[in-house]
């Protein structure tokens with residue numbers, strides 16, 4: 001006898017800086033996906049990210065209404081999680097402790113803080129669970145990876161955990177292994193770039209892609225020469241906020257070439273712009289160097305290297321990195337970010353009983369790595 005397979009309807013929400021991506025999934029299949037774009041001027045009127053909560057929620061509800069989506073048929077709502085206290089990967093129920101930390105931006109302001117908040121607010125009205133999956137603060141670093149060299153500063157794990165873990169699971173299934181059996185280096189290449197070392201189902205080392213370290217990216221500086229950076233900070237020419245803006249948003253491709261758009265950079269190169277060619281190649285060079293460094297963490301025993309994120313659509317860019325690292329392991333390319341799907345799958349693993357939702361402990365967590 002064939003037993004009927006349960007079908008779960010999941011509403012997923014992924015807030016980005018000037019858009020909110022929203023999807024409705026039936027198990028892991030999309031029924032609807034929309035990117036709601038927000039006017040930059042309207043977003044700029046909000047003093048804090050938190051204040052955008054009501055505005056974005058109304059936009060989501062209006063979009064669902066327009067598509068005639070019946071919210072009463074949902075089994076769960078799942079949002080992208082934000083800058084919470086460091087936690088291990090997985091699917092978490094949005095509880096009071098989490099809401100408190102998301103609302104105050106415990107570990108900083110990041111638009112993904114809104115994912116859990118809005119998911120909770122919608123789910124609460126429907127009396128169904130709200131979840132977040134693999135937020136950017138997933139911290140599974142091994143003790144050795146936390147040592148920075150300067151006792152005052154501990155290395156932090158802030159990265160594209162959601163897409164990194166989803167890409168690693170996909171690579172595992174392509175290789176006929178479980179995620180837990182795989183040694184894989186996942187490289188998320190978007191507005192920020194993070195290179196994660198996945199071993200035994202944990203990300204045991206990764207660069208802090210937000211404002212810390214690693215390769216430069218379309219809009220971020222990554223690691224910079226530290227002595228020169230300190231001298232610049234104390235030169236008296238810059239305020240703290242200006243320096244932070246330089247690190248996150250005004251450096252990388254933006255700083256050198258005035259755009260964060262890799263497609264525009266490729267056009268500049270095609271027109272013979274040698275400076276653009278040098279900078280674009282330097283970004284690939286730094287990413288390849290970071291992959292080489294990640295391979296040493298696995299003592300060279302790497303099952304595969306996965307390139308993912310928006311930059312992975314760029315054939316020339318992917319080729320440039322692959323040429324430098326394919327001696328380490330096979331390079332697999334999963335372009336784009338697939339974060340809505342990853343959210344739906346994270347919620348589904350709990351709804352169908354393959355995993356149990358984790359509880360966020362908030363203040364009770366023995367917070368490590370928190371310096372803000």
Ligand SMILES: Nc1ncnc2c1ncn2[C@@H]1O[C@H](COP(=O)(O)OP(=O)(O)OP(=O)(O)O)[C@@H](O)[C@H]1O
Pocket residue numbers: 160189190191192193218260261262263264309310311312313314315336337
């Ligand atoms: N077809 C393409 N060829 C080359 N580059 C591309 C292509 N499509 C997108 N990109 C580049 O990918 C980058 C954006 O990637 P992505 O959309 O993953 O970033 P994001 O979501 O804004 O930021 P993050 O991933 O850090 O959260 C941009 O530089 C964009 O120009």
Ligand SMILES: CCCC(=O)O
Pocket residue numbers: 136158159160191192194208209210
């Ligand atoms: C690195 C954390 C996610 C982001 O790029 O904002």
